Amino acid sequence: MVGRRAQSELEGRAARCVGARAARAARRARLRLARLAARLVRRRRSRAAGRGAARGGLPARADVRRRGGAEVLRRSGGTAAAGSRLPPARKRLRGSRAPVLSGHARGGDAALSAPAVELAGLSRDYGARTALAPLSLAIGAGELVGLLGPNGSGKSTLLRMLVGLVRPTAGAARVAGVALRGDGLAVRRVASFAPGEIALYGELSARAHLDWLLRGRAREAYARAHSLAERLGLPLGARVRSFSHGMKRQLLLAAALAPDVPVRLLDEPTEGLDPTKRGEVLALLREDRAAGRTLVLSSHHLGEVDAVCTRLLFLSAGKLVADEDARALERRASALLRLRFPAGVGAERVAGELARAGLAPSRTWQVAGEDGQVWASCRLEAGDPRAAFARLATAELPAPTAVQHGRLSLAELYHE
Incomplete structure (x- = not known):
């Protein structure tokens, strides 16, 4: 009787051991699957970050946490700014080289006499369609240049190429003496950009979003962006999802005007604004130029930019059809x-x-x-x-x- 009971107990223990081993094996399998899924998610986020760069440098993911009563943005993914890490898809582009302009040294005193923006045969084709025909021109330091033309004339394509968001089909460019190469990271260290498209994260506050857009910039840029946003009447503590189209446009502009860089590239900075806000924005652009910076902005409204621009470039169907200063345009109008x-x-x-x-x-x-x-x-x-x-x-x-x-x-x- 005792022998049968002992045998039964031994069989039970053996069964429990087998079940425990099977459970551990199942847990290990689930852990491996979870790690594989996490790896796939990280890969997708890296790819999404590369696509986000073409839409204006938005993050692949952004979370907000509280620390000491203040909002702190936990950043992950996103487009490379000065000093930030590139996702794998963008790292491959950094090493590739675009055609190089000759004649000017990079940086140093030689760059001070060079044009703020210089193009040499820069062009972009999308298949059989030419978005921008070969364009060669120079923009001097301290100029406020308006790119004018109807929709589809190539204004946005040109600005995106200058910051590396669109690769040129041919030609070369320099911005503030820095040659445009690869993904344009070197150019974005000396130039700021306000995209024409608006794609912001509604769950962030305006303050947190400005901080994210300025990641990698000097700390002074954060304070200046907050000051500019308050000057434009934007509530920094409010969620971006509560902003109107025009308020979101002004948020992007505040981020673009904040860094202390010599060149600013602004795509439709007054689009969607009421007349009063347009006047305030144009006043900010005048002040920025008075501080010695070079600004290139696009628009399809002549009356909004001819009062502030020192030079006007007119594009039509991807071609430059006129290059005039403001005084020449005034004489033509008279x-x-x-x-x-x-x-x-x-x-x-x-x-x-x-x-x-x-x-x-x-x-x-x-x-x-x-x-x-x-x-x-x-x-x-x-x-x-x-x-x-x-x-x-x-x-x-x-x-x-x-x-x-x-x-x-x-x-x-x-x-x-």
């Missing part, structure tokens, strides 16, 4: 007179009567009908509209309902 006549007059009658009155007979009047109204546009010889008004009085036409002088629309500028 030579243009536009008249609007009421509906029912007829475009042919307006053209004939104005020609008979002798208004700029050596020039061709452009007459277009719109909603029954007729617009007539004429180039003045001396830029003084008073003689034209005297001749207009002799024409057998009703009084114009609108008269414009000294202003050029973007479409008129391209046409002229």
Whole structure:
């Protein structure tokens, strides 16, 4: 009886040992699977970080934790800023080289006399479509340059190439004396960038998001960004998800204007802002230029930038169609007179009567009908509209309902 009981107990212990070993083996298998899954997640985040760079340098993941009552951003993933680590997908790009400009030394005193931005045949193709035709130009230190053109003209493509977010198909570039190579990390140490697209993390506060955008910059940049955001009326403690489109635009601008770098590249900095905020932003740009920095900004609204820019570059279908300073544009605008006549007059009658009155007979009047109204546009010889008004009085036409002088629309500028 005792022998059977002992045998039964031994068999039970053996079964429990086998079960324990099986449980341990199952736990080890689950642990291996968990490690494999974590490795896959990290790999996906690294790839997402590379894609996030092309969308404007946003993090692959960002968490917020509390420490001593203050918000501290725990960073992981993301686009490389000055001093930050690159994910594997971007490390491979850093070692590759773009064509190099000759003639200027990198850094040192030689770079001080070099242009702030220099392009030599820089271009970008997407398959058979040319986003930017080969472009060669130089922008001097301290200039405030406006890139103007309709949507799809190549403005954003050019700015993204200058900071390494888009690889050029051909050509070379220097920014603040630094050659554009690989992923553009060296350029981003001497230039700041405000992307045109808005893709922010809504769960972060404005203060935390500014700190993340400025990672790797000097500590003074953080305080300046907070000051600029407060000047623009942004609540730093509020979550970004509560911000309007214009407020998010201003948050990106505050981050771009904060670092102490010689060059700033701003893609549509006034897009989505009301007139009052546009004025405040343009005032900030004037102040930044007065401090000796070079600014290049894009827009498709001529009236917003011609008042602050010292030079205007006009792009159309990826090609540079005009390069003018602000004074030359003002002279062109002063030579243009536009008249609007009421509906029912007829475009042919307006053209004939104005020609008979002798208004700029050596020039061709452009007459277009719109909603029954007729617009007539004429180039003045001396830029003084008073003689034209005297001749207009002799024409057998009703009084114009609108008269414009000294202003050029973007479409008129391209046409002229």
